[in-house]
Amino acid sequence: MSEQQKTEVTVKPDLEFVKDVIASGGGDLKKCYQCSTCTVVCSVTPDDKPFPRKEMLYAQWGMKDKLISNPDIWLCHQCSDCTAYCPRGAKPGEVLGAVRKMAIQHYSAPSFLAKMVNDPKYLIVLLAFPAIIFLALLHYQGFLFGEIPRNEMGQIAFSKMFYPTYYIDPVFVPAALFAVISFIMGIKRYWADMARNHPLPAGSDTTSSLIETLKEIISHNNFKKCNVTKDRSTAHLLVFFSFIGLAITTSWAVFYLYILGRPSPYPLYDPMKIVGNVSAIGLLIGITLVTNNRMKNAIKAGKGSYYDWLFISVIYVIAVTGILAQLTRLADIAPVAYFIYFLHLVFVFFLFFYAPFSKMAHMVYRTTAMVFARQAKR
């Protein structure tokens, strides 16, 4: 760095950003006195320009641009080793969690949805949106105040609820498309910002970085290095693979319905049902472990924010309603089964449609940051 560059460093504090970090779980941010215990006890930080000490300084000084376009905030798995050893109780793990949330909000469009997802007072509105869509469809089909639908064999059949099944697909397909487009726009902006602030070495290759990153995600090797919250990687792995299982199940069901023309329900011994049910149970166990770990570690790692708990709760409701819908269907408790299935659909819609704005987005932004960091030799 030349002398001239050195003297030209100016800090423009973004005070609103500081207030946001404090309000989003980083409430003890200002207690940090820059001793760097955090970077030393962190098992997942690189040795060169380690985190989270520098991020604590950026956050205190309101240097928003330096923070949210920084791939390091996503290399952090919030092990909370830093938080447990912090001599000031500044909770660097929680601060980085808050910063990640704000990065998601910053990059995801449209921004009003990002604000709503992060504010408990809009929760009812956000839930009402899919609920109204599905109620309108039911009303259109005459099921809302009419006869409870059954298939030709007299069974409860969720496929009959929006018969023909194609009625729910015009809802979910655009919802998924909306999320995908929002994600693509967000990632493009994020990557451009990262590349501007941290130029990539010449000849670096995104494809090989992506492959390495996917290997890392599947193994959770870095996540496993956490000390204070050791069990979190196991819980996360279970949730992660259960989601993959459920994604496979969904594609399989699409194949049955659209290619083979076989509507649900399918018998329990059907391989697709087995994969689906195992994944559903895995998801329930995984998300229960996530919740337990959070409760258990609350003293050392912090309570977590609304943002964290909204995401956990939505997954919980999806897992529970999914399993209960099947059980009540098999028990032939018709009105209850349909009601639970309705709830299940509302929450699945919630998870997918609001994914670019909720903590679900960590999946995309973390992966992007990990690919970038690898490519930048971080």
Add this chain to the structure above:
Amino acid sequence: MAEQAEGGLCRVVVVGGGFSGLTAAVDAAETGAEVVLIEKNPYLGGRVAQLNKYFPKMCPPMCGLEINFRRIKTNPLIKFYTTAEVESITGSEGDFTVNVMINPGFIKDNCVSCNACAEVCPVERANDFNFGMDKTKAVYLPYNQAMPFKYTIDSRVCKGASCAKCVEACKYNAIDLSMKPEKIAIKANSVILATGWNPYDATRMDNLNFGKVKNVITNMMMERLSSVTGPTCGQIKRPSDGKVVNKIAFVQCAGSRDENHLEFCSYICCMASLKQTQYIREQNPDSEVCIFYIDIRTPGKYEQFYWKVKEDPNVTFTKGKVAKIEQAQGSDDVVVEAEDMTTGEKKRTTVDMVVLATGMEPSGASTKVNGFNYTPEGFGSPDKGLFVAGCSKNPMDVSKSAQDATGAAMKAIKSGQRR
């Protein structure tokens, strides 16, 4: 009052015979008060007796202690008890009763410290005066300039009457193994608490691995290791293999300014490490010293001492707290890990020995004197007729302790005279 001060202005009980307690006792007595000094150790002098040198003058602490010892010996207004502990203080300002348990030292005052008893004693104990870095016999002289200058017996390890080899060996008939604990009640007009401090227990910082990784010591151990009366006769050699220490690291704020340990700054540790840097730099001209810190805190004129140490090219200062200490692979060397905040690099430094600049835990954190009030950290709080001096009130250095003790003595006399 049943037991009015005999000839004195009033009677002051001083709890603790370290530098603050000694100063308070001597100053109160020389002003005309009658003083009873209670010390739990078998000797007077407290932590200062364990120090090698004072900062910033680098002079020997025994010098000042000896002056105070002499003032005590020659002043008929001062009475002191060693191996004694205050069990409770009752009453109110002007009329306290201090209940004291005097534990037996088993050695009478006619002991001449000839060492004949220790020569025949079959039992060894870890020498707590040297923080366990060497051993003494169960009958021992606390240190070579101890006041009172007599042997004492560690009743926790002594085999007692079943052994009694020392009793036979003593030509002066100075050993009485049948001594029993004795309770006394002392009337006092005011009381001064000067119970001092203990080095913070370094094993509680699990990431620093004290006691697990070899050659990690505390700053108080470094004082003993550098002292001619210490376990190595003042040669700074590391404990595991006796290798002369060439490269040493100081870890500042080891337990201080930390809400998980001591929330406050211990005030003396920066100066102590700078002082100890001088010990090794003077002893070994090739030695290298690495000091890891958050902030170097050298208040007031002490700043000049810091500047002087900074001029030494063999001393490096790294801004960044050490938060991990491990044994080097295949040797007794030690690896300390810290982020150098000026370069933003997490670095591992291999050294021969590490000194943890552990802080001052007020003695009230572990043992409270029944009758005094304490803050949550264990610092004593003054009350009517009850005064607190030195490090039992706030972390401070020796010269500030002396000033504080003089102030406490003056307040105790004023209160004792009911003014």
